[in-house]
Amino acid sequence: xxxxxxxxxxxxxxxxxxxFYSMLADAPVSRVVLGELVCSKRLPFxxxxxxxxxxxxxxxxxxxxxxSLALITLKRERKLTAELADLGLPIExxxxxxxxxxxxxxxxxxxxxxxxxxxGTLRWLIRRGARRVCLPPELTLDAIAVLARLGREEGVxxxxxxxxxxxxxxxxxxxHARLHDRTKDSCQFVCGxxxxxxxxxxxxxxxxxxxxxxxxxxxxxxxxxYKIETLAEAGVDSLRLSPQSSGFARICxxxxxxxxGKIDGSALADILRPLAPGxxxxxxxxxxPAGAHWSGGRA
Amino acid sequence: MMELxxxxxxxxxxxAAVEAGAHAVYxxxxxxxxxxxxxxxxxxPEELAEAVGFAHARGAKVLVAINTFPRAGAExxxxxxxxxxxxxxxxxxxxxxxxxxxxxxxxxxxLRRHLSVQAAAANPDAINLYASAFGVRRVVLPRILTVDEIxxxxxxxxxxxxxxxxxxxxxxxxxxxxxxxxxxxxxxxxNGVCSPASHVVYAEEGGDLxxxxxxxxxxxxxxxxxxxxxxLCKGCFTxxxxxxxxxxxxxxxxxxxxxxxxAKAGVSALKIxxxxxxxxxxxxVVRAFxAAVEAQAAGLPLPESALARLTEGQAATAxxxxxxxx
Numbered sequence: 001x002x003x004x005x006x007x008x009x010x011x012x013x014x015x016x017x018x019x020f021y022s023m024l025a026d027a028p029v030s031r032v033v034l035g036e037l038v039c040s041k042r043l044p045f046x047x048x049x050x051x052x053x054x055x056x057x058x059x060x061x062x063x064x065x066x067x068s069l070a071l072i073t074l075k076r077e078r079k080l081t082a083e084l085a086d087l088g089l090p091i092e093x094x095x096x097x098x099x100x101x102x103x104x105x106x107x108x109x110x111x112x113x114x115x116x117x118x119x120g121t122l123r124w125l126i127r128r129g130a131r132r133v134c135l136p137p138e139l140t141l142d143a144i145a146v147l148a149r150l151g152r153e154e155g156v157x158x159x160x161x162x163x164x165x166x167x168x169x170x171x172x173x174x175x176h177a178r179l180h181d182r183t184k185d186s187c188q189f190v191c192g193x194x195x196x197x198x199x200x201x202x203x204x205x206x207x208x209x210x211x212x213x214x215x216x217x218x219x220x221x222x223x224x225x226y227k228i229e230t231l232a233e234a235g236v237d238s239l240r241l242s243p244q245s246s247g248f249a250r251i252c253x254x255x256x257x258x259x260x261g262k263i264d265g266s267a268l269a270d271i272l273r274p275l276a277p278g279x280x281x282x283x284x285x286x287x288x289p290a291g292a293h294w295s296g297g298r299a
Numbered sequence: 300m301m302e303l304x305x306x307x308x309x310x311x312x313x314x315a316a317v318e319a320g321a322h323a324v325y326x327x328x329x330x331x332x333x334x335x336x337x338x339x340x341x342x343x344p345e346e347l348a349e350a351v352g353f354a355h356a357r358g359a360k361v362l363v364a365i366n367t368f369p370r371a372g373a374e375x376x377x378x379x380x381x382x383x384x385x386x387x388x389x390x391x392x393x394x395x396x397x398x399x400x401x402x403x404x405x406x407x408x409x410l411r412r413h414l415s416v417q418a419a420a421a422n423p424d425a426i427n428l429y430a431s432a433f434g435v436r437r438v439v440l441p442r443i444l445t446v447d448e449i450x451x452x453x454x455x456x457x458x459x460x461x462x463x464x465x466x467x468x469x470x471x472x473x474x475x476x477x478x479x480x481x482x483x484x485x486x487x488x489x490n491g492v493c494s495p496a497s498h499v500v501y502a503e504e505g506g507d508l509x510x511x512x513x514x515x516x517x518x519x520x521x522x523x524x525x526x527x528x529x530x531l532c533k534g535c536f537t538x539x540x541x542x543x544x545x546x547x548x549x550x551x552x553x554x555x556x557x558x559x560x561x562a563k564a565g566v567s568a569l570k571i572x573x574x575x576x577x578x579x580x581x582x583x584v585v586r587a588f589x590a591a592v593e594a595q596a597a598g599l600p601l602p603e604s605a606l607a608r609l610t611e612g613q614a615a616t617a618x619x620x621x622x623x624x625x
Contacts (some may be wrong), residue, residue, distance in 0.1 A: 071472055073421050073448065081424075096397075096418075097425030115474065115488065117368035120398020138477040138486060139371075146371035168478050169471040169532075172421075172443030172619050175545060179538055200538045200545055202516040204509070208536065209478075211545065216471070218481055284484070290513050291481035 001232050001239060001259055002030040003252060004134070004159055006112070007037045007067040007092075008243040009167065009212055011192040014046045016245070021053035023249050025060035028256035029241070032057050033092045033111070035067040035084070039174075039213045040077045042189065054089065065090040065132075068098035070113045071170045071214065090131065099128065107131040112161055112240065113170070117143065119150050126154050134240050137161035137222065141230060141286045148235035157237035163251060164242025165197060165210055165277070166218040166291065175211040184214070195245035196277040207280055208292075218291065221276035226265035226297045227286060228258055247275035265297050300596035301561075302568035304362065304461060305585045308340040308575055313350045313361075315578040320589030323360035325393060326350070326574065327491075332380040333364045334395075334417055335574040336491030348387040360390035366415035367491045368396045368474075378402060385410045393439065394418075395474055400433040413437040416463070417474035417487065423455035430458050437461055439570060441473050442552065443619050446560045453565030462561060465584060466572025468552040468618050470532050478531045482513035494530045501526075518549075553615035555588075558595050561620075 005024060008017070024032055034053060036043040050066075057064045066089045068081050082101045084091050093099050094111035102108045109132040116122055116135055125133065133156060135147060144160055151158035176198060177187035191198075197210030197217050210217040224231060224239060231239070239259075241252060251272065258268045273279055284293030305321035307313035316324045327333025329341035342350065351361045363384040369377040377399055384392050385407050392410055394400050395417035403412055416439040420426045429435040437459040440449060453460055471478070473487075480486035483498040498513045507519040510529035517529035527533065527549040536545045552572070554561070561569070569592065571584055590602050 071421065071443075071475075072424070073444065075451075078422060078424055095425070097420070097422050097428065100424035100428045113475065115368055115396065117396065117488065118371045118374055118398050120369065120374055120402055121396055122398070124397050124401045136477075138480055138489065143371035166477070166481065168481050169476040171471045171546075172441075173470060173547075179541060179545065198538055200536045202534075202536060203519050203542070204516040205537075206515055208515055211538070216478065216546070285477075285480070288484060290484035291477065292513070292515075 001228070001236060003028065003162070003255055003259070004238045004240045005029050005032045005252070006134070006164070006240045006242045007033050007035055009038055009165075009215060009217070010195055010197065010243070010245065011039070011042045011189065011213070012046070012195060012245065013192070014049050017046050017049045018052065020243065020248070021049070022056055024252070025056050025062070027249055027252040029062065029252050030238070031063035031065070033065045033067050033109070037067050037070050037094055038215045039191070040069055040074070040080060041187070042191075043080070045189070065092045065109050067092045067111060068094050070094045070167075071172070072097050073172065102129070105129065110134065112136050113167060116147070119146065122147055122150055123154070126156050130156060132157050132159065134159035134161070137166050137285050138291070139286065140288065141227070141234070144231065144236065144286060145234040148237075151237070152235045158235070159238040159240050160224065160231060160236050160286070161222055162224045162239025162241050162255065163272070164221060164244060166220075166222050166282075166285070167215060168209070168218055168291075169216040171214050171216070174214050175216065176213050179211070199278060207278055218282065219278050220280040220282035220292060220294070221272070221278070222285065222291075223269065223272055223281045223283060224286070225258065225268040225272060225281070225283070226295055227283060228265065244277060251275060269297070301558075301566065301592050303585065303588055303592055304568050304570045306466075306571055306574040306576065306581060307350070308335065308337075309578070310342065310346050310350050312574075312576070312578045312581050314353060315582040316585050317354050317357050317359045319582045319585035321359055321585050323362055323390070323568070324354060325362040325364055327364045328380050328383065330376065330380075331370075331491050332367055332377050334366045334415070334487050334491045335364075336367070337575055340575060344383040344387060347383070347389070351387050351389055355388075362391045362393055362413065363389045364393040364415060365399065366393050366395040366417045368488045369399055370489065374398070378406075381407055381410070391437070400429070400435070404433045408434070411436055413439065413461070415439055415474070416441055419472045419474045421472065423452050426452065426456045426458060430456070437567065439463075442469055443472055446557060446564050446620050449561070449566060449620075450564035459567035460565065461568035461570050462554075462566050463552060463572055464554040464558065464561070464569045465588065466552060468547070468550065468616065470547040482515050482531060484513070494528070499529055548614060548616075550614040550616045552618050554617050554620050555591060555601065557617060557620050558591055558601060562595055
C-alpha cells in the first residue's frame with residue numbers, strides 16, 4: 001500500500017501553495033492530485049502555481065493528476081473543466097459531468113466525491129476508462145473489501161480516504177459568505193481566513209463540523225491509523241491523505257512509517273492527534289457505528 | 300400543461316393523490332432501495348401492482364423511485380426492485396446509481412428511466428451523459444439551481460426536466476451529502492434515510508427542549524415553542540462568535556409563485572416532496588397545485604388563495620430558484 005495526496009480543499013495564499021508542493025516533492029508519497037476542487041472563484045488567485053508545482057513533483061518522481069471541480073454548474077466552470085484535458089495529466093473526476101469532457105479512450109481517475117458504492121458502478125467506470133478509483137469516505141469496511149477485490153480483478157488500483165477532515169457535503173450556497181452576511185457572488189474570499197475550514201460547534205459546545213466555502217467538512221480529522229492492516233488485507237492499494245495547513249510533512253512521513261511497520265496504530269495516532277486541527281480523530285465511517293466515531297484501536 | 304408529480308408513501312396516499320388530480324404519483328418499495336425508507340411507509344410488489352391498476356384506470360402514471368445507491372455485495376436486492384417495478388407495469392423508474400442505470404438499460408430496456416435528484420445532475424454535460432449512456436428520458440434537477448440556470452440547461456438538453464416546487468428542501472447537492480451518516484451511520488445514499496428518527500433523542504433541560512441526533516445537539520427550543528424536527532442541515536449551531544442556522548433555517552420549499560417562470564424555463568414536470576406526509580396533506584397540496592398548473596396552462600393568474608393556506612404558520616422559501624443564495 002502506498003500514499004496519495006489529494007487536492008487541497010482550502011483557499012491558501014499562492015506562496016503557501018508553492019511551499020506546500022515543494023515540501024511534497026521530498027515526502028514519501030507516490031502521487032499527488034492537485035487543482036481547485038471546491039470553488040472556481042478561487043482559482044485565478046493561485047492557478048499560476050500549478051505548472052511549477054506539477055514540474056517540481058514530476059521531477060521528484062511523483063505521479064501527478066489534476067482534479068475537476070466537485071460541483072460544476074456555471075458555463076465558465078464547464079469550460080474550465082474542458083481545458084483540463086489539454087494539460088497532459090490524468091484528470092481526476094470529482095463531478096461526474098467532468099467525464100463528458102474526457103475524450104473517449106483517454107484514461108482518467110475517479111475521486112472520492114463521485115458516488116462509487118457498488119460493483120456495477122465501478123465496472124461501468126472502468127469500462128469507460130477509469131484507471132484509479134478513490135472510494136467515497138462514507139463506505140464501510142465490507143463495501144471497501146468487495147470493491148477492492150473487483151479493482152484487483154480488473155487491474156485498477158483502489159484508494160480509500162486515509163487522513164483528513166471528511167468532505168461531507170457540497171452546496172450551491174457558500175456558508176463562509178453566509179456567516180459573514182454576504183452572498184456567494186460578493187464573498188470577498190472570506191474562506192481564505194480559515195486555512196483548515198471554519199469550525200462549527202453544537203449549542204452544547206460539541207465539536208461537529210467545519211465549513212469551507214460551499215463545502216461542509218467534518219471537524220474531526222479522519223484517520224485510518226488503526227485500519228491499515230485491515231485495508232491492506234482487503235486489497236486496498238493506496239491511502240489518500242488530504243492536505244492540511246500545518247504538520248503535513250510529518251503526517252506523510254508518519255503514515256509511511258506505519259505502512260512499513262515501523263510504528264503501530266497507537267503511535268501513529270499519538271503523532272497525528274496534536275497535529276490535527278481541533279486535535280480530534282475519527283474512523284467511524286469504515287469501522288462504525290457513525291462517521292464521527294473514533295475506535296481508538298478497539299475492534 | 301406541466302405534469303404534476305405527487306408523493307405517495309402508502310397505497311392510501313396514492314389513491315388520495317390520484318383522486319385529488321395528480322398527473323403522476325411516485326412511490327417506492329418498503330426497503331432500502333428507495334430514499335424514503337421510513338418505518339410504516341412504502342409498497343410491497345403486490346401493493347404496487349394494485350396501485351398501478353388504480354392509477355392507470357384514472358389516467359394517472361406511477362413512477363417508482365429506486366434511488367439509493369446499491370450496497371456493494373448486495374446489488375441483487377436493487378435488481379429485483381427493478382424487475383418488480385417492470386412486472387407491475389409502472390410508467391417509469393427513478394434511478395440515481397450509475398451501476399443500476401447500466402443494469403436497467405441493459406436488462407429492462409423498455410422500462411422508462413428517469414434520473415433521480417439523488418444523482419445531482421446539475422449541468423447539461425451531466426444530463427447529456429446520463430441520456431446518452433443510459434437512455435434517461437427525464438431528469439429531476441437538484442434544488443441548488445436558479446430558474447435562469449434551469450432555463451439555460453433546458454436549452455442544451457433533449458430530455459425532460461422535473462423540479463421540486465413544494466415540501467422539504469435539501470440545501471446540499473442531493474446524493475452527495477454524508478452529514479447524516481457522520482452523525483448517525485445512516486445516510487440517504489446508503490440507507491434511504493436522512494437524520495433518522497431512530498437516532499433522535501429529546502431532552503428537557505432547564506426549560507429548554509434539546510433535540511439531539513446521534514448525540515449531537517441540533518437545536519434547543521424553549522419548552523413552550525414548537526420544536527422543529529432535528530434535520531441536521533437545518534440545525535442551530537455556533538461558529539466563533541456567531542450562533543444561528545449556519546446552513547439553512549428550518550424552512551420548507553415553496554416555489555408556487557415561480558410556476559410561470561418555471562414553465563417559461565422549459566420545465567416539463569413539477570414535483571411535490573413528502574412521501575412521509577399524511578393522506579390529508581397530500582390531498583390538499585395536490586388539489587391546490589392542480590388548480591395552479593391548470594391556471595398556468597390556461598394563461599390565467601395563479602389562484603393565490605388556494606396556495607397561501609398550505610404554508611400558513613410555517614416558514615417557506617423559494618430556495619435557490621430565486622437566486623437569493625447568490
